[in-house]
Amino acid sequence: MTNPLRTAFTLPPFNDIRPEHVEPAIRELLASQRAELDHLLNGPATWKELVEPLEAMQHKLSRTWSPVGHLNGVMNNDQLRAAYNVCLPLLTAWHTDLAQNEKLYGAYQTILDNEGSQLSAAQRKLLENALRDFRLAGVALPAASKSRFKAVMEELAPLQAKFDENVLDATNAWSRIVINESELGGLPTPIVARAKAAADEKQQAGWLFSLDAPNYQAILMHAEHEPLRRDFYEAWSTRASDQGPTAGKWDNTALMEQILGLRHELASLVGFANYAEYSLATKMAKSVEEVTDFLEQLANLSKPAAQREYAELETLAGRKLNAWDVSFYAERLKRQRFDLSEEALRPYFPAPRVLEGMFVVAEKLYGVRIVERKEVELYHGDAQFFDILNADGSHRGSFFVDMYARPKKRGGAWMDECVGRMQTHSGKHLPVAYLVCNFMPPSKDKPSLLTHSEVVTTFHEFGHGLHHMLTRVDYPSVAGINGVPWDAVELPSQFMENFAWREEVLPLISGHIDTGEPLPPAELRRLQGSRSFQAGMQTVRQLEFALFDLRIHAEFNPTQGGRIPQILSEVRDRVAVVKPPAFNRFPQSFSHIFSGGYAAGYYSYKWAEVLAADAFSAFEEHGVFNSVTARRFLNAILEQGGSRDAMDAFVEFRGRKPDIAPLLKQMGLAA
Numbered sequence: 001m002t003n004p005l006r007t008a009f010t011l012p013p014f015n016d017i018r019p020e021h022v023e024p025a026i027r028e029l030l031a032s033q034r035a036e037l038d039h040l041l042n043g044p045a046t047w048k049e050l051v052e053p054l055e056a057m058q059h060k061l062s063r064t065w066s067p068v069g070h071l072n073g074v075m076n077n078d079q080l081r082a083a084y085n086v087c088l089p090l091l092t093a094w095h096t097d098l099a100q101n102e103k104l105y106g107a108y109q110t111i112l113d114n115e116g117s118q119l120s121a122a123q124r125k126l127l128e129n130a131l132r133d134f135r136l137a138g139v140a141l142p143a144a145s146k147s148r149f150k151a152v153m154e155e156l157a158p159l160q161a162k163f164d165e166n167v168l169d170a171t172n173a174w175s176r177i178v179i180n181e182s183e184l185g186g187l188p189t190p191i192v193a194r195a196k197a198a199a200d201e202k203q204q205a206g207w208l209f210s211l212d213a214p215n216y217q218a219i220l221m222h223a224e225h226e227p228l229r230r231d232f233y234e235a236w237s238t239r240a241s242d243q244g245p246t247a248g249k250w251d252n253t254a255l256m257e258q259i260l261g262l263r264h265e266l267a268s269l270v271g272f273a274n275y276a277e278y279s280l281a282t283k284m285a286k287s288v289e290e291v292t293d294f295l296e297q298l299a300n301l302s303k304p305a306a307q308r309e310y311a312e313l314e315t316l317a318g319r320k321l322n323a324w325d326v327s328f329y330a331e332r333l334k335r336q337r338f339d340l341s342e343e344a345l346r347p348y349f350p351a352p353r354v355l356e357g358m359f360v361v362a363e364k365l366y367g368v369r370i371v372e373r374k375e376v377e378l379y380h381g382d383a384q385f386f387d388i389l390n391a392d393g394s395h396r397g398s399f400f401v402d403m404y405a406r407p408k409k410r411g412g413a414w415m416d417e418c419v420g421r422m423q424t425h426s427g428k429h430l431p432v433a434y435l436v437c438n439f440m441p442p443s444k445d446k447p448s449l450l451t452h453s454e455v456v457t458t459f460h461e462f463g464h465g466l467h468h469m470l471t472r473v474d475y476p477s478v479a480g481i482n483g484v485p486w487d488a489v490e491l492p493s494q495f496m497e498n499f500a501w502r503e504e505v506l507p508l509i510s511g512h513i514d515t516g517e518p519l520p521p522a523e524l525r526r527l528q529g530s531r532s533f534q535a536g537m538q539t540v541r542q543l544e545f546a547l548f549d550l551r552i553h554a555e556f557n558p559t560q561g562g563r564i565p566q567i568l569s570e571v572r573d574r575v576a577v578v579k580p581p582a583f584n585r586f587p588q589s590f591s592h593i594f595s596g597g598y599a600a601g602y603y604s605y606k607w608a609e610v611l612a613a614d615a616f617s618a619f620e621e622h623g624v625f626n627s628v629t630a631r632r633f634l635n636a637i638l639e640q641g642g643s644r645d646a647m648d649a650f651v652e653f654r655g656r657k658p659d660i661a662p663l664l665k666q667m668g669l670a671a
């Protein structure tokens with residue numbers, strides 16, 4: 001039997017891939033790549049004969065691994081998870097070997113020295129990034145430190161994966177049954193219907209609420225029955241910890257210390273004072289101090305507003321609030337003030353309509369066309385596949401869309417790479433992306449209806465997708481989102497969110513489920529008015545995460561350890577207005593920084609928001625569909641990917657460095 005992962009596929013043969021294919025495929029591929037690397041290193045050190053073939057090798061590896069990682073994320077099962085986990089250390093070891101290969105390091109330096117003047121800017125950037133990454137991986141270290149560096153990398157990868165698994169398992173393990181109908185007061189009909197169906201399926205009486213994001217958010221926001229809100233808050237905020245209903249079963253506490261300790265050691269080995277400095281070596285922001293100053297400046301601007309907003313909520317409630325009351329009263333206040341409810345607008349945003357309208361936005365802006373392709377192999381009935389075509393009909397890129405929550409699917413929303421763009425004599429491939437969300441699934445007779453904030457999420461992930469798919473860079477390491485600093489990578493996604501708020505766009509993406517009527521202008525104005533609602537509180541919440549993340553990585557020291565609870569409590573004293581209960585163990589499920597790529601980089605969201613709001617202000621000045629502005633954004637930012645310095649690219653688009661004022665204006669925090 002041929003192993004489907006070892007066949008020369010462009011789009012993954014999802015339905016043939018079995019867990020037992022994964023490890024042999026990856027082992028074989030890595031062995032052949034090791035042999036190929038040896039062969040290449042004995043040949044001439046030139047761009048064409050070394051860099052291009054290496055780019056092609058890495059492209060092949062990520063193309064092969066991509067469906068495994070994707071299925072592990074969206075169709076998780078024990079066998080696949082085990083196979084995935086066996087391969088992680090193999091891949092890490094290979095990447096570290098590559099990054100620590102002195103001969104390769106020397107060869108890249110030679111190529112830059114010999115051919116630098118004839119190479120394109122993108123080619124030079126690729127070499128410069130690679131040389132930097134060699135140094136960050138300890139290529140020049142003495143043998144003992146070098147092998148220790150590698151060992152630490154290999155230890156870290158499974159710990160980080162375990163962190164995620166614990167969160168997923170703890171989330172799946174808990175649910176809440178409601179027997180008494182009166183406890184459902186305030187809950188949106190679709191949420192109640194889904195819980196009824198879940199109970200029926202298990203032949204239980206009543207309503208069964210699992211602990212997924214749509215249920216959690218809906219209950220915290222709408223459930224009038226306080227004990228229900230409290231139960232959900234407790235279960236959610238204690239996931240994978242020593243507290244709450246599954247206390248101690250999937251506890252991430254020790255893992256967090258181990259992860260921080262190993263990261264610190266890694267950074268120390270290559271000459272950084274701490275992991276935060278190491279993390280910033282590849283980012284647009286230059287130093288821990290610069291990031292701290294940026295976050296502190298925002299804290300000073302937003303905390304007074306956050307305190308006022310919180311006081312308003314307490315006034316409305318007529319009492320001190322518990323953490324599980326905040327969303328509930330915020331939703332009431334929002335309804336009162338704007339006569340607006342997130343839930344009431346759902347019928348205007350059927351998911352298919354939103355997608356269709358969003359595609360029209362991209363078509364107007366960038367002169368492309370987006371069409372569904374039906375005959376592609378999909379891994380689940382919810383998934384769809386689309387092509388992006390240039391104005392002349394030629395193929396530019398493609399993407400999978402997987403919108404709805406289901407069991408065994410990781411929570412949240414994300415864009416991931418299926419295939420990267422490569423156009424060299426070693427091979428030609430167009431980019432393919434995965435866009436994944438976790439919205440409420442369609443019911444038997446109705447499509448999924450989105451809240452406006454889910455619409456915004458869809459635009460966000462599509463923004464990442466466009467960055468990946470519209471790239472014109474031909475070398476995978478700097479094409480699309482690859483090679484883009486983490487603190488600039490959220491620029492295209494957050495930029496794209498802005499369109500979901502505009503009156504020019506809302507008629508395209510809304511259409512009432514029963515009447516087809518677009519969102520009425522009065523609703524639209526209320527919605528826009530609500531955009532900066534509680535911007536102070538939302539900002540200090542993000543600042544709490546960002547400062548906490550930065551400080552635990554900057555201040556770790558081997559004798560004292562991570563001091564995670566202490567630092568969290570200091571950060572909360574400085575910025576937070578909502579004081580969580582003692583059982584809250586938010587860090588234990590903070591996957592972004594413990595298992596994702598945001599370690600000492602969570603500030604990137606705010607950093608990129610400044611870039612995104614400033615970039616969008618150019619469209620506000622010239623019209624949201626202004627083609628000259630849109631083409632400039634396409635050419636300077638989206639098409640360039642990681643092939644040029646992020647600040648230079650921004651300056652080329654905007655004509656100047658980023659300004660914080662448009663973001664403050666957008667949030668209603670401008671002086």
Ligand SMILES: [Zn+2]
Pocket residue numbers: 460464490493
């Ligand atoms: Zn994002």
